[in-house]
Amino acid sequence: MPENDSLLLDTANRYGTPMYVYDGDALKEHYGHITSWLHQTAEVFFSFKSNGNFAIASLLRSFGAGIEVASAGELLMAVKAGYSPQQIIFSGPGKGKEEIDIAIQHEIYCIIAESKEELIYIAESAKHQDKQASVGIRVNPESIESRAKIKMGGVPSPFGIDESKLKEVFDLFQMYDHSLLFKGIHMYLGTQVLDETSLLSSFEYTLNTAVRIKNEYGLICQMVDLGGGFGIPYFQHEKPLHAERLFQNVAELIRSYETELEGTRFIIEMGRFLLAECGVYLTAIQYVKESKGQPFLIADGGMHHHQAMTFRGRLLRNNYPMRLIKHSQKTAPVVKQSIVGPLCTPEDLIGRQVELPQGEVGDLLCIEKSGAYGLCYSPTLFLGHPSPLELLLFEGNEYIVRDRGKPEDLLLKQETSLFKQRRAEYETDGASSRYD
Structure with missing residues (x-):
C-alpha cells in the first residue's frame, strides 16, 4: 500500500468517516511557487467561496494572501481570521444593503460594484456613515473570446456592468465625489479555464480597458483585479495548465503595462486552482x-x-x-x-x-x-x-x-416550542373525545 494511502486509512480509522483532509504543507508549497513565478507583479487573493473553512483562510493569510469575499458572513470571518481591511475585496452581483453597510463600516480595500443601482446605494450608505467608500467596477466586456467551462462575462450576464454603460457609471463618481473613491476595475470572464492563451488574452483585455479608462475618462486605476478562472483537470481528457510558464507570462504581461499603469495594484483571484x-x-x-x-x-x-x-x-x-x-x-x-x-x-x-x-x-x-x-x-x-x-x-x-x-x-436556530402547548391541549382534550 502506498505511504499516502496508508496514512489516509489510518486517519480515517482514528477520526471516522466521512471526512475531508487538507494538506497544509502542499498548499504552502503551491502558494509559494505561484507567488515566486509572479515575481511580485501581482498579489494573490483567496476566493473564500471556494472553501469556507476559517482555518484554511487563516493559513493562507499567514502565507501572505489577500481575500475576496462575497457575503457579510465571509467578510466577518475574514476579519476574524486576521485579514486587514487593505487585504479584503467584496464582490457579488446581489449584495444586500446591510452587507454593503458592514463593508463600508469596516473600510475594506474595495467593494466591487456590479450594477449602477448598487453603486448608488454604496454612495448613499457611505454618505450616511460619513465615510468615503473605495469602489471598483466589475466590467462585463462587449465581446471577448472565452474558453471558460462556465462563462461569467462577455455574454448577457448578472455579473458586472456592460462596457457600453461605463460612462453613466463614471458620472456617478463625479456626482458622489465625497462618498465614492474610484479604486479600479475587475474583470472575470469565467471559471475552470484550461487554455493558457485564453487566460492571457482576457488579462490583456482587462489591462487595455484600464488604460482606455485612463485615456478616455481621466480615471486612474489604483487597482486592476484580473480575476482568475485558472482550471485544473478533473477528467482524463483534460490537460493541466503549465503553471510555471503561465504565471511567468502573466508577470511579463503586467510588466509591459507598468509605464501606462504606474503605481497600480494588480490582483489575481484564486480558489479552485489554489486549493483543489x-x-x-x-x-x-x-x-x-x-x-x-x-x-x-x-x-x-x-x-x-x-x-x-x-x-x-x-x-x-x-x-x-x-x-x-x-x-x-x-x-x-x-x-x-x-x-x-x-x-x-x-x-x-x-x-x-x-x-x-x-x-x-x-x-x-x-x-x-x-x-x-x-x-x-x-x-x-x-x-x-x-x-x-x-x-x-x-x-x-x-x-x-x-x-x-x-x-x-x-x-439549531429552529423554534421547537411553538406548538408544544397546542399539542398538549390536543392530547388532553382531543384524545378523550376522539372516539365518543
Whole structure:
C-alpha cells in the first residue's frame, strides 16, 4: 500500500468517516511557487467561496494572501481570521444593503460594484456613515473570446456592468465625489479555464480597458483585479495548465503595462486552482450489493457533503478522480462498479461504472482534488445527515478545523416550542373525545 494511502486509512480509522483532509504543507508549497513565478507583479487573493473553512483562510493569510469575499458572513470571518481591511475585496452581483453597510463600516480595500443601482446605494450608505467608500467596477466586456467551462462575462450576464454603460457609471463618481473613491476595475470572464492563451488574452483585455479608462475618462486605476478562472483537470481528457510558464507570462504581461499603469495594484483571484489538489474527501464503503447484474458500493458519504463529485447538474457526466483504498492487504481484481452515497435520491451517484479494485465493506474511497468547492458547495441540510469532520495536516500536526456534526444540530436556530402547548391541549382534550 502506498505511504499516502496508508496514512489516509489510518486517519480515517482514528477520526471516522466521512471526512475531508487538507494538506497544509502542499498548499504552502503551491502558494509559494505561484507567488515566486509572479515575481511580485501581482498579489494573490483567496476566493473564500471556494472553501469556507476559517482555518484554511487563516493559513493562507499567514502565507501572505489577500481575500475576496462575497457575503457579510465571509467578510466577518475574514476579519476574524486576521485579514486587514487593505487585504479584503467584496464582490457579488446581489449584495444586500446591510452587507454593503458592514463593508463600508469596516473600510475594506474595495467593494466591487456590479450594477449602477448598487453603486448608488454604496454612495448613499457611505454618505450616511460619513465615510468615503473605495469602489471598483466589475466590467462585463462587449465581446471577448472565452474558453471558460462556465462563462461569467462577455455574454448577457448578472455579473458586472456592460462596457457600453461605463460612462453613466463614471458620472456617478463625479456626482458622489465625497462618498465614492474610484479604486479600479475587475474583470472575470469565467471559471475552470484550461487554455493558457485564453487566460492571457482576457488579462490583456482587462489591462487595455484600464488604460482606455485612463485615456478616455481621466480615471486612474489604483487597482486592476484580473480575476482568475485558472482550471485544473478533473477528467482524463483534460490537460493541466503549465503553471510555471503561465504565471511567468502573466508577470511579463503586467510588466509591459507598468509605464501606462504606474503605481497600480494588480490582483489575481484564486480558489479552485489554489486549493483543489490540496484536499481529499474520504468516505467508507458500508454496503456492497448487486442489482440486475450490476455491482453497487454504498458509501457513508455523498452529495450532501460533496455535491461536485456526484453527477448532479454536471454538464459532462464523467467520473470524478477517485481511488479505492483496501482495508486489507489482499489483492482484488479491478472491476467496473457504481458507487453511491446514502441519500434517497438517484442524484447521489458518486461514480458510474468506475474501474476500481473490487470493493468490500470497510474499504475507503478517496475522492481526489476536493480541496475546493467541496463542503461549502453542497446541500448539507438535505436529509439531515451530520456534517463531516474536516482535518488539516500541517507541519507534522493534525488539526480538527471543523468538528463532526451531530443529528441534534438540525434543531439549531429552529423554534421547537411553538406548538408544544397546542399539542398538549390536543392530547388532553382531543384524545378523550376522539372516539365518543
